[in-house]
Amino acid sequence: MSSSPQSEEKEGLPTGLKTILLMGNPNVGKSVFFSRITGTKVIASNYPGTTVGFTKGNMKLGEEEVEVIDVPGTYTLEPTSKAEEIASQMLHSGDLVINVLDATNLERNLYLTFELLEKSIPVIVALNIWDDTQHRGISIDVGKLEERLGVPVIPTVAVTGQGIKELINRIPEAISPQLLERTHDERWAAVGDVIEHVQTITHHHHTWLERLQDASVKPLTGLPIAAVVLVTSFFVIRFIGEGVIRYVTEPIFENLWAPLMMKLSVALGSSGFWHDMLIGKLFDGEIDFYQSLGVLTTGLFIPLGAVLPYIFSFYLILGLLEDVGYLPRLAVLLDNLMHRMGLHGYAIIPTMLGLGCCVPAIMATRILESKRERFIAATLISIAIPCAASQAMIIGLVGAEGLQYVVMVYGTLFVVWLVLGLILNRTVKGFSPELLIEIPPYRRPPWRAVLTKLWMRVYGFLKEALPIIMIAIFAIGILYNLGVFDAIANFTAPVVSGVFGLPEDAVVAMVVGFFRKDVAIGLLAPLSMSAAQLVVGTVVLTMFFPCIAAFVVLARELGTKGLFFAIGIMLIATLVVGGLLNVIFKVTA
Amino acid sequence: MLRFLWRATASGATGIWINLMNTKREQKASQFEKVNVNEKRQITVCQMRPGQSGIIVQILEGYGHQRGRGHGCHGLAGRLHSLGVRPGKRITKVSGMFMRGPVTLQVGQAQLAIGYGMAGKILVEVDGENP
Numbered sequence: 001m002s003s004s005p006q007s008e009e010k011e012g013l014p015t016g017l018k019t020i021l022l023m024g025n026p027n028v029g030k031s032v033f034f035s036r037i038t039g040t041k042v043i044a045s046n047y048p049g050t051t052v053g054f055t056k057g058n059m060k061l062g063e064e065e066v067e068v069i070d071v072p073g074t075y076t077l078e079p080t081s082k083a084e085e086i087a088s089q090m091l092h093s094g095d096l097v098i099n100v101l102d103a104t105n106l107e108r109n110l111y112l113t114f115e116l117l118e119k120s121i122p123v124i125v126a127l128n129i130w131d132d133t134q135h136r137g138i139s140i141d142v143g144k145l146e147e148r149l150g151v152p153v154i155p156t157v158a159v160t161g162q163g164i165k166e167l168i169n170r171i172p173e174a175i176s177p178q179l180l181e182r183t184h185d186e187r188w189a190a191v192g193d194v195i196e197h198v199q200t201i202t203h204h205h206h207t208w209l210e211r212l213q214d215a216s217v218k219p220l221t222g223l224p225i226a227a228v229v230l231v232t233s234f235f236v237i238r239f240i241g242e243g244v245i246r247y248v249t250e251p252i253f254e255n256l257w258a259p260l261m262m263k264l265s266v267a268l269g270s271s272g273f274w275h276d277m278l279i280g281k282l283f284d285g286e287i288d289f290y291q292s293l294g295v296l297t298t299g300l301f302i303p304l305g306a307v308l309p310y311i312f313s314f315y316l317i318l319g320l321l322e323d324v325g326y327l328p329r330l331a332v333l334l335d336n337l338m339h340r341m342g343l344h345g346y347a348i349i350p351t352m353l354g355l356g357c358c359v360p361a362i363m364a365t366r367i368l369e370s371k372r373e374r375f376i377a378a379t380l381i382s383i384a385i386p387c388a389a390s391q392a393m394i395i396g397l398v399g400a401e402g403l404q405y406v407v408m409v410y411g412t413l414f415v416v417w418l419v420l421g422l423i424l425n426r427t428v429k430g431f432s433p434e435l436l437i438e439i440p441p442y443r444r445p446p447w448r449a450v451l452t453k454l455w456m457r458v459y460g461f462l463k464e465a466l467p468i469i470m471i472a473i474f475a476i477g478i479l480y481n482l483g484v485f486d487a488i489a490n491f492t493a494p495v496v497s498g499v500f501g502l503p504e505d506a507v508v509a510m511v512v513g514f515f516r517k518d519v520a521i522g523l524l525a526p527l528s529m530s531a532a533q534l535v536v537g538t539v540v541l542t543m544f545f546p547c548i549a550a551f552v553v554l555a556r557e558l559g560t561k562g563l564f565f566a567i568g569i570m571l572i573a574t575l576v577v578g579g580l581l582n583v584i585f586k587v588t589a
Numbered sequence: 590m591l592r593f594l595w596r597a598t599a600s601g602a603t604g605i606w607i608n609l610m611n612t613k614r615e616q617k618a619s620q621f622e623k624v625n626v627n628e629k630r631q632i633t634v635c636q637m638r639p640g641q642s643g644i645i646v647q648i649l650e651g652y653g654h655q656r657g658r659g660h661g662c663h664g665l666a667g668r669l670h671s672l673g674v675r676p677g678k679r680i681t682k683v684s685g686m687f688m689r690g691p692v693t694l695q696v697g698q699a700q701l702a703i704g705y706g707m708a709g710k711i712l713v714e715v716d717g718e719n720p
Contacts, residue, residue: 076670076671104698107697108672108673108697108699111671184675188675218639218683219686219687332686332693335702336687336688336690344704434691434705435702435703436668436701436702436704436707437701438699438701439693439702441700
């Protein structure tokens with residue numbers, strides 16, 4: 001993906017060109033475009049609103065370094081949502097606009113172009129997704145379009161890089177025609193006039209992809225399709241994740257790493273402070289990667305051996321669903337349900353992201369319009385949606401007791417999500433707007449983009465999680481040695497064993513849950529709990545308090561007051577649900 | 590006449606689900622539709638059948654999309670407008686979810702999903718059944 005475009009030095013390069021803005025409607029491929037011209041890797045997907053903040057990068061234009069800003073997608077310069085507000089404000093900070101258009105949807109895209117042409121900023125137009133026009137029966141006369149608009153127009157295919165070089169070469173030709181300001185209707189009339197002379201659409205037969213497209217938003221066919229897609233995704237994720245653990249990571253740890261660690265163990269004298277810290281406890285003279293709790297044993301195994309395979313498989317499947325363009329259809333199908341929870345269907349996108357990691361999920365709640373929706377969505381995600389790291393540990397630990405217990409954990413969390421949503425909808429003040437989204441066509445996922453995105457997410461996990469997990473394991477060792485946990489365990493016993501029916505030592509896991517949920521769930525392993533206790537324990541750990549990374553984003557997105565409310569709701573919900581589960585298990589046992 | 594009856598029963602058969610989905614108020618409306626089959630009729634997008642096309646006549650402003658104050662300057666019409674949904678534009682209803690769920694529209698080359706409330710504010714002159 002690192003195409004660092006270099007053009008020969010051009011004469012007449014606009015002097016003082018410092019900042020280039022990439023602007024266009026949502027989901028026209030601005031982010032792919034951005035990574036093409038700057039070489040910066042960014043996450044791009046096939047749904048409107050992938051870019052919620054803005055990303056900056058640099059590109060070389062002749063000899064000069066120029067700043068490029070990937071502006072959130074906007075349909076108009078009159079701000080109708082927060083993302084659009086940001087977009088129109090940013091117009092003042094740029095020196096040139098690359099207006100990216102979706103060539104398969106020219107009419108609607110040209111409206112923004114005409115608005116831009118009225119401003120006093122040079123514009124150059126990229127006619128993106130050019131490769132899709134032909135089989136959709138659309139033909140556009142680029143020369144005529146250029147003539148009509150008065151600015152350079154270059155057909156491009158950002159995912160393959162076609163036309164990008166030419167566009168960059170022609171940047172110096174960009175001008176600002178500074179058309180007179182028009183009204184809505186005059187602008188649409190102008191757009192209509194251009195379309196009439198420039199574009200011809202020939203009828204084409206519906207492809208099977210288009211049929212599938214329609215079928216997946218119709219209730220009768222769409223709901224079964226959704227069920228199949230979600231269930232298949234779950235099992236494929238589990239299949240890949242478990243496969244990698246069983247055939248790759250576990251053998252590596254057991255057969256290669258364990259003997260090495262045993263040598264170190266002997267070298268350290270099989271006991272003592274450093275032995276406990278680095279290797280941890282031995283079980284029958286062997287290392288148990290789940291329970292030893294040494295920095296170099298459990299501390300490495302949890303992130304690399306147990307969680308990484310699931311992070312990989314989850315983001316592979318999510319990336320495919322994103323890039324095919326399925327998620328907005330799920331939003332349409334689930335809109336009704338989500339409305340009852342004070343959200344609209346589009347909230348399903350942050351929720352799905354939350355099954356990977358809370359942090360990007362809570363940030364993605366920005367695609368929702370109202371503050372109320374953002375609060376409800378973020379709170380629900382941080383309470384009831386387990387991240388991929390937690391899920392890996394849940395499936396590993398609880399799954400060993402039987403699949404029915406895994407189902408219980410997921411079932412409980414789903415009910416919590418639903419009920420809490422219903423309650424929040426009734427209690428949180430404010431309004432929730434209706435759904436209004438564009439549904440992108442299904443597209444064949446560009447493999448390179450899918451893999452780049454997967455790599456970025458996996459790398460992000462390793463960079464963020466690996467150090468925290470190792471530090472957390474180290475801290476646990478020290479606190480154990482100092483006897484701090486015993487004191488806390490005594491103090492919290494009434495709640496932990498009284499309400500939740502868990503061993504007193506489980507509080508250690510809850511404390512560690514502040515740092516990392518995966519490690520916390522792993523700490524339940526040595527407690528030799530019953531299956532029922534494991535279910536209660538994992539549910540409580542998932543719901544109870546966000547991990548430190550999620551905490552920081554929650555604070556940033558909700559503000560201090562919102563954060564306090566969210567945490568309050570979280571604590572109450574955890575107490576109620578954990579207590580109830582414990583009672584139910586006791587009664588049915 | 591026979592053809593008309595056939596069409597009416599055919600649309601009745603395919604309409605079973607639609608009838609299930611729609612509220613009573615709309616059932617009346619759709620009966621009303623059938624009566625005036627040869628004329629150009631103005632109905633809301635909610636009342637359109639999946640697959641039916643028409644031309645937008647008017648977008649009613651006001652209460653509906655955003656139930657709150659402070660956003661008055663950019664109401665429903667403004668947002669729809671920027672998405673290319675505006676009077677004079679030809680649209681086709683792709684589907685509607687049951688229980689007042691969102692409506693999917695084909696507008697030009699794009700598909701949009703809009704809430705039921707908004708869809709009820711878009712007045713459409715649908716194509717006659719027998720041209």
